[in-house]
Structure formats: C-alpha cells, structure tokens
C-alpha cells in the first residue's frame with residue numbers, strides 16, 4: 001500500500017535570521033553574498049530568505065537540488081533572475097523554457113560536439129600562445145584581467161572567424177567587460193533601479209545597445225552576402241535547421257544565442273583560470289606535478305586537442321578550482337505545486353540554490369574549504385557523492401559549454417605553465433567577489449621564464 005508523504009506548506013520553512021524591515025535579507029545578501037549563502041545550511045535543507053518583500057526559498061541540500069534539476073524538472077521554469085536577463089539575452093538558451101528551449105537546445109547541441117570542439121581548439125591554442133608570448137620576464141600580470149581577455153578573445157573568435165565578423169569581435173572586446181561587471185547586481189535588483197540616471201546604468205545601457213547593434217549588423221550582412229560554409233558559431237547558427245520542424249533561427253534568435261553564449265561563457269571561464277594560477281602558487285608540489293606532466297605530454301610544441309585527455313593532473317586541478325570557486329546563485333520558479341523535502345510549495349514560488357555553497361559543504365567534502373586536487377584521484381573520488389558535485393548544473397539545462405571550457409582551460413594552463421613560473425606579487429591578497437561565479441578582485445602575479 002502506498003504511504004502518503006507527510007508534508008507541510010511553505011509557511012513552515014525556517015526563515016534565515018537577520019532580516020531587516022523593508023529590505024528583508026537583501027542587505028545581508030548584498031553585503032557578503034558568499035558568506036550569507038554558505039551560512040544558510042545551518043538553518044535547514046530549505047531556508048526562507050526575503051528579498052525586500054519577495055520570499056525566496058534557498059535549497060541547501062545536494063539531494064534536493066538534484067530533485068529540482070533532474071527528478072522534478074518538469075515542475076520548474078527559470079524564474080526571476082532570468083526574467084531580468086531577458087532584455088540582454090532575449091530568449092537565448094539560458095533564458096528560455098519549454099518548447100523553445102528544447103528546440104534551440106536540439107539545434108545548438110551539435111555546435112558543441114567533440115568534433116566541433118576539436119575544430120575550435122587550434123584557435124584556443126593560438127590565443128593562449130599569443131597571451132603567453134606577450135608577457136615579459138619580471139612583468140606583474142593581473143591574472144583576472146589577462147584570463148578575461150583570453151576567454152573573451154576565444155569566444156569572439158569562435159563566433160566570428162571571418163572579416164565580416166571583425167566589427168563584432170571589436171564590440172565584444174569593448175562592451176562585454178562593462179556588461180559583465182554589473183550583470184549580477186542588475187539581475188538581483190528591483191527593475192525600477194535600472195532607470196536611475198547614474199553612471200553605472202548609463203554605461204551598462206550604452207554597452208548593451210552598442211553590442212546588440214553591431215551583432216545585428218553583422219548578422220544582416222552575413223545573411224545578405226550568403227555567408228555560409230564556415231565553421232564559426234555565427235555561420236553554424238545561420239545555417240542551423242531544426243531536425244523536427246525543419247525551421248531555422250530568425251536573426252533575432254541568432255543574436256540572442258550569441259549574446260547568451262558570451263554572457264554564460266566569458267566570466268565563468270576567466271575566473272576558473274585566474275584562480276587556478278593563484279591556487280597553484282600556494283601548492284608548489286601540485287604545480288611541479290603539472291609542469292612535469294606538461295613537459296612529458298607536450299614538450300616545446302603548441303598544445304593540441306590530442307594532449308587534453310592526457311593532461312590528467314590539470315583536469316584534477318580544474319575539478320577542484322571549479323568546486324571551490326563555482327556558480328554563486330541559480331534560480332528556478334515552480335510551475336505547479338511541488339513537494340521538496342518535507343514541504344509543499346505552490347506554483348509561482350521562487351526557489352534558489354548556490355552551487356558555490358553546496359561544493360563547500362563539510363558534510364559532503366572533507367576539508368571542504370581546502371584546495372586538494374588529489375581528492376579527485378580515482379582511488380579517492382569514490383568517497384565523493386557524484387550527485388553532490390555539479391559545477392555545470394544537471395539535467396536538461398546542464399551547461400552546453402562544459403567540454404568547450406575543459407578544452408579551452410586545459411590548453412591555456414598547459415601553454416602558460418610550459419613557459420612561465422607565476423609568483424604572487426607582494427602587497428595584495430586576492431578577495432572573492434560574488435558575480436555569476438565567485439571571481440577574484442584581482443590576482444597580480446610576477447611572471448618569470450621557466451627553466452627546464
């Protein structure tokens with residue numbers, strides 16, 4: 001006989017302490033987002049947080065996050081955070097729901113296949129070498145900045161490989177950093193603040209308009225001149241046809257997908273790479289293992305796609321860096337009544353979770369705050385609950401760029417380590433800043449040629 005699950009309504013969910021009148025917990029979240037989000041697990045598997053007057057239920061257990069992303073995925077849509085990104089990225093893959101999402105995901109998935117990524121890898125390697133070659137012995141390089149430039153350059157050249165796209169590459173270089181700087185704050189703030197006549201809003205709006213208009217012009221020119229037969233993302237999107245409906249993407253849809261990939265793929269990758277060099281500097285033994293591995297697998301030649309699977313030490317380091325410095329906050333909204341744990345939530349409830357906080361849960365990871373790439377060695381990783389590690393999300397909304405970023409990041413790390421030894425510059429301790437991921441304020445490091 002089936003036993004009915006006992007459940008209580010959302011009103012019995014414990015409320016996080018520290019709410020203040022009118023602002024609720026928004027002040028705590030704004031002042032120290034990462035500290036606030038990691039503190040919530042102390043209060044339960046689901047904790048109510050008030051953003052002004054809007055209640056948001058933060059899920060702190062890996063099992064329940066998995067329920068949202070996989071088990072009961074049909075009962076959720078993307079929610080408030082993504083509504084706020086819609087003016088920038090329209091109905092691109094990260095923002096859309098239901099049939100539109102399914103159709104676009106079907107069309108874009110082949111653009112991130114193994115063969116396509118192999119095709120993009122030469123350019124990743126060229127960009128990594130030109131970054132490493134531009135440094136001079138003794139120079140202090142801000143790794144945050146350098147890796148942001150590398151990630152943006154790599155995305156821009158994956159999208160626009162021909163002369164027609166050059167204005168778009170320029171526009172991405174110039175405007176994307178301005179947009180990324182304020183993206184999370186925009187998404188988390190009430191809409192009326194967008195209209196305040198302050199510098200941050202003016203810069204943001206000008207950058208968004210400029211980027212959109214250049215990408216639109218490039219798309220129109222490409223369609224008019226029959227720009228096909230290339231393997232850049234722009235050409236692939238223009239030529240894409242849905243296998244079920246036989247329809248292609250409109251110009252606006254192509255623009256929205258390009259914008260989405262820029263927003264989703266630049267800062268996340270840059271932060272992961274920048275933290276990697278910071279963490280390696282604090283773990284000389286691990287760094288030495290990686291340098292030996294690169295020497296053995298690659299030697300003096302440029303890094304290629306075939307080297308990537310053999311650079312297993314780099315893979316473990318990346319797994320660990322992404323665990324420690326992951327995606328800050330994701331949101332969903334219930335579309336039907338949903339039971340999560342002991343509670344039932346009505347349709348329209350805003351639910352959130354922090355992959356950053358989950359990945360630092362001491363109940364899931366031994367010495368959760370320590371950098372220990374060897375926890376990913378085959379003999380040790382069996383003790384880690386596979387469902388509890390989800391740096392790229394899970395289910396039908398899992399990051400489409402995960403293999404892209406493994407390749408891009410592995411190539412960059414191997415290229416830099418083969419040429420340079422990086423040491424933290426005196427006088428600055430990098431601090432975490434919450435944005436889409438937990439990136440660093442800055443990571444100044446001195447570069448010296450590596451003696452073989």
Ligand code: HEM
Pocket residue numbers: 093094095105260261264265266268269272322326327330331390391392393394396397398399400401402404405
């Ligand atoms: C270290 C780097 C990255 C991390 C940690 C990361 C993380 C994530 C996560 C957690 C999601 C799921 C969001 C959700 O469930 O709401 C996601 C989605 C997405 N990511 Fe990434 N990402 C990274 C790099 C990239 C790159 C390089 C690209 C593109 C080249 C990309 C494109 C996307 C897109 C388009 C989506 C939306 C997928 C969908 O909803 O179908 N990401 N990413």
